[in-house]
Amino acid sequence: VTFVDLRSDTATRPTPGMREAIARAEVGDEQKREDPTVNELEQRVAALVGQEEAVFLPTATMANQIALRLLSEPGDELLADGWSHLFINELGGPAVHSGLAMRPLETVDGRFTAEQVREAVWDRRDTHRPITRLVSIENTNNSAGGRIWPVDEIAAIRDVCDELDLRLQLDGARLMNASVGSEVAAAEIGRHFDTVTLCLSKGLGCPLGALVAGSAERMAKARRLKHLFGGAMRQAGIVAAAGVYALDNHVALLADDHARARRLAEGWHAAGLAVVLDQVETNFVQLDVEPLGLGKFDAIAALKEKGVGVSNTVHPTKLRAVTHLDVSDEDIDWAIELAPEALAAHV
Numbered sequence: 034v035t036f037v038d039l040r041s042d043t044a045t046r047p048t049p050g051m052r053e054a055i056a057r058a059e060v061g062d063e064q065k066r067e068d069p070t071v072n073e074l075e076q077r078v079a080a081l082v083g084q085e086e087a088v089f090l091p092t093a094t095m096a097n098q099i100a101l102r103l104l105s106e107p108g109d110e111l112l113a114d115g116w117s118h119l120f121i122n123e124l125g126g127p128a129v130h131s132g133l134a135m136r137p138l139e140t141v142d143g144r145f146t147a148e149q150v151r152e153a154v155w156d157r158r159d160t161h162r163p164i165t166r167l168v169s170i171e172n173t174n175n176s177a178g179g180r181i182w183p184v185d186e187i188a189a190i191r192d193v194c195d196e197l198d199l200r201l202q203l204d205g206a207r208l209m210n211a212s213v214g215s216e217v218a219a220a221e222i223g224r225h226f227d228t229v230t231l232c233l234s235k236g237l238g239c240p241l242g243a244l245v246a247g248s249a250e251r252m253a254k255a256r257r258l259k260h261l262f263g264g265a266m267r268q269a270g271i272v273a274a275a276g277v278y279a280l281d282n283h284v285a286l287l288a289d290d291h292a293r294a295r296r297l298a299e300g301w302h303a304a305g306l307a308v309v310l311d312q313v314e315t316n317f318v319q320l321d322v323e324p325l326g327l328g329k330f331d332a333i334a335a336l337k338e339k340g341v342g343v344s345n346t347v348h349p350t351k352l353r354a355v356t357h358l359d360v361s362d363e364d365i366d367w368a369i370e371l372a373p374e375a376l377a378a379h380v
């Protein structure tokens with residue numbers, strides 16, 4: 034082992050089996066709905082996430098942006114976790130592409146409550162206020178450390194959305210991690226939402242790809258927006274084949290990623306590093322370097338020098354290690370052994 038890459042689950046490279054599936058893919062013009070592999074992936078993902086239809090896209094960023102555009106009018110207001118991908122990693126896309134006012138909600142473990150949503154909604158009779166239209170949930174929540182939303186909390190937010198005429202979007206880039214981590218079917222989670230985003234290039238191990246899912250009526254509009262946003266492709270079955278392969282072969286392996294994250298967390302914790310074990314629910318481990326008296330970037334550099342790749346978080350003193358398909362049990366052994374040494378040497 035020379036470098037254990039725990040920076041992100043985007044680091045996965047297609048496996049030999051996936052490359053074979055890509056090579057064998059039947060293809061056609063997806064814009065004409067003639068690519069059988071894209072069609073198959075769309076149908077399977079729709080069923081998987083509890084929605085009527087799904088649309089294949091190059092990225093989950095595009096899936097999120099199309100979802101927001103579908104569900105709102107310019108000048109409407111979007112409520113979400115202030116540290117969500119949508120708010121901090123999509124370049125102000127909700128404002129740029131959909132003309133949305135973005136209002137961050139305070140969160141605990143990446144989650145806000147139904148009551149917070151109710152309190153945040155502006156009175157629609159007040160002609161000074163934007164129309165609060167849209168609520169987005171990120172599950173698992175990245176900034177909080179791969180945390181899972183309990184389904185009953187999602188259902189409570191859905192109820193408030195129905196009552197107050199709000200739409201509910203799921204940034205489920207890591208929905209399958211949430212599903213596997215909580216042993217709740219993805220459809221049981223996804224069915225509460227107006228639209229669902231699923232990313233294929235994170236823990237599912239595809240080189241690229243994502244889907245947005247929703248009602249057939251909304252997905253017809255999503256196909257137009259896909260074209261408008263420049264995401265309509267041609268023989269995209271070449272890539273969709275990786276997605277089909279991942280559904281067949283990689284979903285079940287997420288449980289192994291989660292077990293490795295847990296073992297890493299326990300190993301680091303036992304070595305005296307500041308890891309909160311209860312916070313490890315999926316494939317993320319957050320490490321607080323404050324007790325070491327080290328800055329985040331010094332710690333990242335020290336770990337890198339020893340061959341352990343970790344990444345930054347939005348938290349002022351926390352780093353992130355992420356397990357994925359390309360991280361083995363042996364890699365975890367190394368990271369458990371090397372990280373405490375690397376950090377101790379720099380204190």
Ligand SMILES: *Cc1c(COP(=O)(O)O)cnc(C)c1O
Nearest residue numbers: 092093094118175204206232243
């Ligand atoms: C990675 C990620 C996205 C965007 O995915 P891309 O396919 O890289 O555009 C969206 N939301 C969350 C929570 C993510 O982690």
